[in-house]
Amino acid sequence: MPPYGEPDWVTPASDTQASATQVSGTSAAPAATSVTATKDEGNSRRNARIFLVILSLINMCLAAAMGTLGVLTCINTTITLDELTDLFLGIYMTIFAAILFVYELCWWQPFPAINRSYRKNFGFMYGLNSKGFYLIFIAFLTIGLAGDNNSGVKGLDWISGLGWLAGGIIHVGAAMSWPETVEVYRPPTAGLASDNEDPQNVV
Numbered sequence: 001m002p003p004y005g006e007p008d009w010v011t012p013a014s015d016t017q018a019s020a021t022q023v024s025g026t027s028a029a030p031a032a033t034s035v036t037a038t039k040d041e042g043n044s045r046r047n048a049r050i051f052l053v054i055l056s057l058i059n060m061c062l063a064a065a066m067g068t069l070g071v072l073t074c075i076n077t078t079i080t081l082d083e084l085t086d087l088f089l090g091i092y093m094t095i096f097a098a099i100l101f102v103y104e105l106c107w108w109q110p111f112p113a114i115n116r117s118y119r120k121n122f123g124f125m126y127g128l129n130s131k132g133f134y135l136i137f138i139a140f141l142t143i144g145l146a147g148d149n150n151s152g153v154k155g156l157d158w159i160s161g162l163g164w165l166a167g168g169i170i171h172v173g174a175a176m177s178w179p180e181t182v183e184v185y186r187p188p189t190a191g192l193a194s195d196n197e198d199p200q201n202v203v
Contacts, residue, residue, distance in 0.1 A: 041180075048180040055170065056104050062135075062167055063101035066142060066160040070094030072153060089141065093160075096138045099125070103188075112191025119192060126187035132171025139165035 073090030103125045106115050124130035142161035174181045 044180045045184050048178065048184045051174070051178075052181060052185055055167075055174075056107055058167060059135075060101055060104045062160070062163045063097040063104070065097075065156065065163060066093050066138070067097035067101065069142070069153070069156050069160050070097060072156075089144075093138075093142060096141070100135075106188040106190070110188060110190030114191075115188050116191040128171050128175040128182060128185055132168045132175065135164045135168030135171060137168075139163075139168060 070090045070093030074087060074094070077087045077090060079087070099122060102114065103118060103122070105111070106118065118125065124134055139161050142157060142164060
């Protein structure tokens with residue numbers, strides 16, 4: 001209570017009031033920081049999902065490019081001893097491209113029978129890091145064919161090889177530097193879930 005004749009604002013607040021103000025101020029700051037951190041984490045996870053969708057579409061385009069390169073190489077290669085290696089490389093590229101394309105297709109649309117077979121035989125496709133290393137390995141296979149392009153389409157060998165190499169590096173780099181991509185990435189589970197579980201597709 002201020003002395004008679006003096007307004008309230010002249011008298012400084014009591015220790016109790018100051019302590020209450022200080023406590024309320026300090027408790028509000030961490031709460032605001034926590035809300036901001038939660039919002040940032042939610043935005044990062046949402047961006048990671050969008051990134052994975054775009055990455056899947058890019059993988060399908062890369063698979064189509066390499067598959068085309070492999071098929072055209074097989075068609076335009078004559079059955080001679082000198083070009084026999086190119087023929088086998090074309091066959092291998094077609095198979096490897098089909099493996100990637102079908103996996104990405106299962107990521108968008110469930111195919112239980114195919115997914116069970118893929119999980120058993122191509123389990124490395126179900127992780128970002130391992131799939132990235134697969135892309136890098138096959139990229140060098142394609143680049144090795146770049147010097148002798150029998151596809152009939154100029155530059156398709158370099159586009160496919162460098163595209164797969166860049167895609168593999170992006171997979172591995174994102175998994176190592178952006179943890180949310182690993183957290184939100186869900187490989188296809190159709191045909192693998194138990195009877196009591198409802199398999200949810202990624203997209």
